[in-house]
Amino acid sequence: MAVDAQGRPPLRIGILSAEHVHAPTYISLLAAMPGAHLVGVWDEDRRRAATAAEPVGTRVFDDVDDLLERVDGVVIASANARHRRLVEIAAAAGVHVLCEKPLATTVVDARAILDACAHAGVHLMTAFPTRWNPAARALESAVRSGALGTPVFLEGANTGTMPDVHAPWFVDPTLSGGGAVTDHVVHLADLYRWILRSEVVEVYAVANRILQERFARVETGGLVSLRFASGVSATIDCSWSKPRSYPTWGGLSIQAIGTGGAFGIDAFRQHLGVYGTREAGISWPAWGPDADAGMLAEFLSAVREDREPAVTGTDGLRAVEIVDAAYRSITAGAPVTLG
Amino acid sequence: MLPDRALPDRALPDRMLPDGALPDRAHPRRARTDAPLRIGVVGTGFMGETHVAAWAAEGIRTVIHDVDAGRAATLAERHGARVAASLDELFGAVDVVDVCTPTHLHAAVAVAAARAGRHVICEKPMARTLADAEAMLAAAREAGVRLFVAQVVRFFPEYVAARAAVLDGAIGEPGVLRLSRASFRPRQPAGHWFFDHDKSGGIILDLMVHDLDYARWIAGDVVAVHCRSASVAQPDAGVDHAVAILTHRSGAISHVSASWGYAPPTFTTSFEIAGSHGLIEQSSTTTTPVMPSLLAGAASGGPTALADTSLAGDPFRLELAEFARAIRDGTEARIGAEDGLEALRIALAADESARTGAVVRITQGAR
Known part of the structure; x- marks a missing residue:
């Protein structure tokens, strides 16, 4: 077996489920990382596992326990509602966990995930790769250094195409937990918590199902307003507002206002404009640094160094609590308190 | 609708x-x-x-x-x-x-x-x-x-063109709107009426009212208003950043942002209108057709930011x-005139929501 740059044997990593659209990215990145040995892929749908494993030639496992016996850590990329069961199985096998966002579809499940990992003594990381996006890091630095002064307001948009084009479960509430609010609130909510070092105390949200031709069984449009313990207000447009004709999947942007001025980021602005044949249409291929690679490297480091990852299970739980409060606010038609 | x-x-x-x-x-x-x-x-x-x-x-x-x-x-x-x-x-x-x-x-x-x-x-x-x-x-x-x-x-050509596209059915039924107007705090002396909330109504009545009216022009009457605001300059200098979330009777929702929190000479406007069948995007940062970078006379400017209307057919x-x-x-x-009154009604509701923290419900179009 190969060794990494420090001469250590690579960590053995498995993939539990390739249901999520991000699984192929994780698989190709892990297959190429010197610190990782991608052991294989398990999925309850064997054909899906085979399809995901094929490009890098990794092994397909029929039995989840068979894979868990051979790895130090797993990346869980199932449909949202199946996270809890898979985390519990992995933790029981003593395997460290990087779990796709949102950590769970209910606060109860998110807490159970944290408890399972704590009880088993394994590390749990939530997949919030945007913390490794260079623009997001530049904003965090501008706040940390004091360049922005005291932050007073954060406005953000994390909008995209309706992800049913990747996998139908995204719009099945029993598997996804919800629509645009579930899918797109957590990234910005986590970035805001990270940037502000403060917790959300109040949530207001509105949502509708007008976008995407009213076909979805879940909300496709949503606007969320957060109030932090530090007094800062923040908003999130989480809508699936990009039509199929849009040149890319979507984007994430923040306008931060502080006593030192304003600081804007557009996290996926580093893209080409490619205007090909009529059939190929218009596309915006991204060329910026891959935030997923930074996130996976941190997971490997945390496992190797036996320390808490930079994004924890608690971070995942807090984001789930914010989503839960957003749905409660939508039902109530009024702000709800949190914490 | x-x-x-x-x-x-x-x-x-x-x-x-x-x-x-x-x-x-x-x-x-x-x-x-x-x-x-x-x-x-x-x-x-x-x-x-x-x-x-x-x-x-x-x-x-x-x-x-x-x-x-x-x-x-x-x-x-x-x-x-x-x-x-x-x-x-x-x-x-x-x-x-x-x-x-x-x-x-x-x-x-x-x-x-x-x-x-x-x-x-x-x-x-x-x-x-x-x-x-x-x-x-x-x-x-x-x-x-x-x-x-x-x-x-309602007379700025990009806003007129977007409304025409909506009426033309280009994006279907409007569902989610995001409107923004970002500038610097007006350079007026302390005590100027502009900074007296009792006289001007502050940034919400003065600046945000533009986009509140436009949101209603696109998505119809508003039934609920939530707003959060912040002070940038000094704690007691009054609000200079505010965001309202509107619920329209049609079910559409709007995110309306108004800011005096940017450095001079910033004056940017942008909007996104997402509909059942498509999306309209517009930002002054990418559609201003002149990009001067002149060494002489950098950023003098007037006391209050105003769009460069010479490039837009003088609205x-x-x-x-x-x-x-x-x-x-x-x-x-x-x-x-009734439209002006309804825009004011939404702005006053936003101002009240920003002060009380509550959602303010309003009745429009009942006449």
């Missing part, structure tokens, strides 16, 4: 053309020679000067009045206007009174002008309070004169010309 107050279909296309491209039958210059309207402008501050200049560009020599006679005289000289020594003198010399006073004085001037039998054009926001706005409507009705509220964003001219045409011909303009 389209907004309640959609324009009559045949009225829209002409009004979207640049002034010079209007067909002969509607050309304002030709019509004006038939019945020239005499225009008076009350208040010669920032917006008063903008209007006097726009009227002058339309070939109209205005009569102006200001409590500061010296400022009125300076402005008159610059734009070839004539100064009236009193409101009564002005009312006696004009057919239309264009009210550009500080916000809290709109109602007093507009009501007096209406009672003197003069048509009224009033700068936005329509008034400082709903009671004032209602009094203006009542006075105009009783006197049988026209009343218009100058929500100029102020289009607006005032349309009001004048509507008065002369007895036709409707794209914005009525």
Whole structure:
């Protein structure tokens, strides 16, 4: 077996489920990382596992326990509602966990995930790769250094195409937990918590199902307003507002206002404009640094160094609590308190 | 579902053309020679000067009045206007009174002008309070004169083009709107009426009202308003950043942001209108067609940010010309006085929500 740059044997990593659209990215990145040995892929749908494993030639496992016996850590990329069961199985096998966002579809499940990992003594990381996006890091630095002064307001948009084009479960509430609010609130909510070092105390949200031709069984449009313990207000447009004709999947942007001025980021602005044949249409291929690679490297480091990852299970739980409060606010038609 | 107050279909296309491209039958210059309207402008501050200049560009020599006679005289000289020594003198010399006073004085001037039998054009926001706005409507009705509220964003070509695209069905039914207007804190001395919430209503009534009106023009009447605000300059300097979340009766939702938190000379506007079948995006940061980077005279600028209208067919001219045409011909303009009142109603609800933290429910379109 190969060794990494420090001469250590690579960590053995498995993939539990390739249901999520991000699984192929994780698989190709892990297959190429010197610190990782991608052991294989398990999925309850064997054909899906085979399809995901094929490009890098990794092994397909029929039995989840068979894979868990051979790895130090797993990346869980199932449909949202199946996270809890898979985390519990992995933790029981003593395997460290990087779990796709949102950590769970209910606060109860998110807490159970944290408890399972704590009880088993394994590390749990939530997949919030945007913390490794260079623009997001530049904003965090501008706040940390004091360049922005005291932050007073954060406005953000994390909008995209309706992800049913990747996998139908995204719009099945029993598997996804919800629509645009579930899918797109957590990234910005986590970035805001990270940037502000403060917790959300109040949530207001509105949502509708007008976008995407009213076909979805879940909300496709949503606007969320957060109030932090530090007094800062923040908003999130989480809508699936990009039509199929849009040149890319979507984007994430923040306008931060502080006593030192304003600081804007557009996290996926580093893209080409490619205007090909009529059939190929218009596309915006991204060329910026891959935030997923930074996130996976941190997971490997945390496992190797036996320390808490930079994004924890608690971070995942807090984001789930914010989503839960957003749905409660939508039902109530009024702000709800949190914490 | 389209907004309640959609324009009559045949009225829209002409009004979207640049002034010079209007067909002969509607050309304002030709019509004006038939019945020239005499225009008076009350208040010669920032917006008063903008209007006097726009009227002058339309070939109209205005009569102006200001409590500061010296400022009125300076402005008159610059734009070839004539100064009236009193409101009564002005009312006696004009057919239309264009009210550009500080916000809290709109109602007093507009009501007096209406009672003197003069048509009224009033700068936005329509008034400082709903009671004032209602009094203006009542006075105009009783006197049988026209009343218009100058929500100029309805005349900015990018906003007009987006509305035309929506009416054309390009994106289906509007579902989620995001509107933003970002600038720096107006450079006025402490004690200026602009910074007195009782007089101006602050950033929500002054700046956000543009996009609140536009959101309603696109997605229809609003039933619930949530707003959060923040102070940037000093803790007690008043609000200079606010975001409102609107729920429209149609079910559409809008995110409306207004900011004085940016560094001079920033003035950017953007909007996104997402619909059942598509999306419209617009940002001044990517559509401003000149990009100077000159070494001399960097960033002097005026006291208050204003869009560079020289690049956009001067919406102020289009607006005032349309009001004048509507008065002369007895036709409707794209914005009525009731629309100005409803924009103010949403703004006041946002201001209340920002202060109390609660969602404010309102009733619109019940008339």
